[in-house]
Amino acid sequence: MPKGTIHKETSILRRAPLGYALEMDGGGKWMLDVKNSARKLSGERVTVEGNQ
Incomplete structure (x- = not known):
């Protein structure tokens, strides 16, 4: 089974209403x-690596 696209992002980890989000420096959230x-x-500031 394919793993999907691998991502590695570094930004600020924030508490979100349903868990946690990585708030990107240029805007947007993961x-x-x-x-x-x-x-x-x-x-x-954390680095998160994983696949989508």
Whole structure:
């Protein structure tokens, strides 16, 4: 089964109404499927790598 497109983005991790989002520097958001332990990184600049 194909894995899809691989993405690697660095930006600010923010709490969102339904979990967490990566708020991009140029605007826009990526909604993330991450564990609740990500809360300790909320507000920090992080790098996220995964496939869509």
